[in-house]
Amino acid sequence: MPLPEKELISKLRHQSAGKPRLGSVRIGIGDDCAVLRIPAGHEALVTTDFSLEGIHFRRDWDAPEVIGHRCLTRGLSDIAAMGGEPIAAWLSLALPLSVSQKWVDGFMRGLLRLARRFGVQLAGGDTAEALRDIAADIVVLGSVPQGKAVLRSGARPGDRIYVTGALGGSAAAIASLLHSGALARPADYPQHFRPLPRVEVGKRLRGIASAMIDVSDGMSTDLAHLCEESRVGAEINAESIPRARVGRTRREVLREAALHGGDDYELLFTAAKGKRVPFQMAGIPVTEIGEITRKGKIMLMGDGLARELKPLGWEHFTR
């Protein structure tokens, strides 16, 4: 295998930084650390997310471009969920010797295309040889005006609950891959093959949202995280949950996929009852799906029944 570390570094050196930003990378790849300026009056946001072969992706299911794209989406989506602006990313990539240069090129192409789209500079990272499985860890640094980050902990009883876009599209793609055996067509499952982090919506929600989280583990699990941090409960109206449309026939995904399916990268947020929340923000639909309650439980209301909504999304180590 040719030297992927050097090739990678040379690739990283020559990528363009995209549109200019408030925050800036003064020293990028090639030193012990990257050196960055955080805009005056802003705080720094930092998030880190693994993409592990066999756990988060399978090489036989997805093109390397898709895996690289999703790897960065995970980090950008966390910045979006704080109402932040991404500035730079670091990629740590461990590759077994058996991985081809072509795969690495595809992975980097998918990742860098998304980075350019969001004006994010790849400012460094680490490369290493892996014994068996590919392991990628993405770090994203962003900024937010001081004191304006939207936390998970700000939801209050009476707040309305909203979600952007539609849910379950990525889970439906996985189900199709698992059960049909055939490769899914990317055009049929855009949420799986090309999820876009809701950075612009997140920024506009500063001052509107009282609490926010991104839907990465599954709505039921992510809502439970938000409620736990805010020490509140919730009532969700089952009928109002927006379900993704997938496949050639644009069929609606099953309700279970929308409730528990992960990797949608939509934003789940709350806003005080009187607050005006647009039906659409930056071209993305926003749907009211329930209300924050005082009691610690999360209830799913529908078909004239109220039942507890257990967090059945993705949790590591609990299967």
Added chain:
Amino acid sequence: MPLPEKELISKLRHQSAGKPRLGSVRIGIGDDCAVLRIPAGHEALVTTDFSLEGIHFRRDWDAPEVIGHRCLTRGLSDIAAMGGEPIAAWLSLALPLSVSQKWVDGFMRGLLRLARRFGVQLAGGDTAEALRDIAADIVVLGSVPQGKAVLRSGARPGDRIYVTGALGGSAAAIASLLHSGALARPADYPQHFRPLPRVEVGKRLRGIASAMIDVSDGMSTDLAHLCEESRVGAEINAESIPRARVGRTRREVLREAALHGGDDYELLFTAAKGKRVPFQMAGIPVTEIGEITRKGKIMLMGDGLARELKPLGWEHFTR
């Protein structure tokens, strides 16, 4: 296996942040991102480093405390090499189901003890299930007064070359583990079992050092990195390279170990000829070992001979 993610998070929540710092973590673990303040007039430094089982460590060689300690040392040492002050760390940890809670506890104990010693707060990270091998990725964020970061690229012909501490101690421990088969005594090989990042020395070298790098891949390789970034060459005096003393008899390590052995986490730096460089900084000896030259080659002088010093330290994918 009990839920390591929850245990890990609960462990992280209750760790103390150590001595107060200029930069501060406003929101740590438990949200989509950490939120931090960078001190006014400072720039942010970010570094990320893998610690992979079978590549960077072996569970049968080292106690989990040692592996956790070394994992964070790698990141702190990069901050030191820029003359920076560490503020916060993020740990991404992928664990196979076969790893015991006891191992995880030991790993965290070693990592957090070092974090407290350097006043660094663990501000988040990611946990995931690994299929087979443990993978840890450490991110450290620090700060440095604006424009004062010591880069690799600042060395000029005529500058003197210095190194802190002594080299080759970690390589000697690996050699002992590989060849004797017996477990090495930690007290005999402190550089391998308890390397301390030279953060205080790095800070004091701001305004003194013209270029700096930490010795993580091996002196010959790291000097080559520094010379490449500065577009210069170097002459090293073989006799003056400080060699670590190891084992029960405190024997000096072989010259080859000092030249090429990695994981010493000492600082290798240059300073202009007239600049006063103390023989000792923050209790650590500082030794002059050579001079920067105009020519792009790195020469090793000794025994009346000059021969080219090839970078024979650790490089991934090149074995």
